[in-house]
Amino acid sequence: MTTITLGEREIRETVTMREAIDAVRRGFIDLAAGEFEMPTRTALRDGRFLVMSAHHRSTASAMTKTLSVDFDRKPAITGTVVWSETGRPDHLVADAAVVTTLRAGAAVGVATDLLAAPDAGRLALIGAGAQAPDQVRAVHAVRRLRQLTVVDADPRRAHALVEALKPELPGVELLTAADAESAVRRAEIVCCATNATSPLFPESALPAQVHVNAIGAYRPTMRELPDELLADSTVVIDELGAALEESGEIIHAVEAGAISRDALTELGAALTVPDTEYGKRTVFKTVGVAVQDWAIAHLLAGKFLT
Template structure:
């Protein structure tokens, strides 16, 4: 049985290969039950969340990810998200690998956003704004820079020192990143805006979005979380990773559905339909597009299989 730590998991999940693996899994499909979602009380702090996400390819592989989200960890200088992925044989049930779930989650989440941007962002998009300074931030920068010549990358966060730190890490990778202090000005200028926060109130105002902008919402995974306002929903063509997940769990979708700003039929397509060509994605350079992701177990399974087969191949 393989045991892959954070560094080994990162090395096994190169961006181009991971994006393609997730695309292939969306195209081909797998068995993906509804994930378990449990709120957990943390005395004196915001509630934590426990997620259990199973998926399998019959006769080939099966896996489950256990993830915890503790918002209070920010005050402890700890990541908000911890997790472990267990990959087993779909033929015998034999345990094949234990994979660092935090790194797998961060990379597959960023890869899915970059995959959606292939279909929804303008081909000539060259300015990226990342909102949030957590673990996902640098991953999002790297994923969106894969196959896209970004000329300007801004990082905004409530903690300016953290934003500056993310910018320095991106610069060390040869990427043109800088911290930004004025969120509104940066959002008005950006071609792609990627939000990865745990915000309970909208950060991005729809009136800020320029024609042709692509808004990527990642952080909110509960009905009481929002990263964009109703105006953004009204102005945009809305896409999701999966309808089942987004329409049940994501406040950026559930709240507009509840207040009538968004109807179920207004969701143009989910990621599977974009990958399979059932929906063309962006059809006009002036359109504003919005992609809401809550994460899908098939993304984790695709990444886990890729990591396992990569390491086994190197050992052979």
């Protein structure tokens, strides 16, 4: 038996963001087609320890991810992703932190490509933590950015992220903002990547046409978006069961009567309906599902296991 172990350097040098987006898009389409067995993840100690798994029927391959989350620690996410295939003696083990940030970015890239206006190029990013760089890279891969505005509770982190991304974004106007409300006022795309427990901005702060991605709140006790935004938008989620069990925004909005379950569209289903007309305001809410991790692991397996 051969075990291939991959760290951040090997993964970053091998997988482009465009490849990750394409892989995650195919994964969501297969999820909608019933190709996956994917139980809702196990969350222990209010989400500090997570276990996720997915089995892809047509390839007889499976992925299991275990990780711990501690926002007071650097890195905040640690763990492993294990990929294996029935009948093959070799398997792959990858750093869960880089797979998680890459797959979260890729999912946002898929959703932004589907939902944002074709000419959208002004991105407001709220949260400058470990997830933030791949959020920017993913949006930039599907919508050529003209302007990026970053805001964080710690202004130093916002400035540091802008400086770090400069070499990757030539010609893009790079700014920081003092607060989320001012950052989103002229945005065409918004990415929220925080551990907030209450909405980051009021619905009234947003332009009439905008696409919002929210990846940070992954437990019922966490929220990044206001009910009013969800009520006034086309809302796409990663997977219904996961959103209703884990997304603080969705749970709160449904219980408040701001949105109904029937108004929620899974990303995989949305991808299979061509030429759909969406409203001027769109939201993609993801808590992260195992098919995303499987997609990145499957991509890595194709490159490293022969």
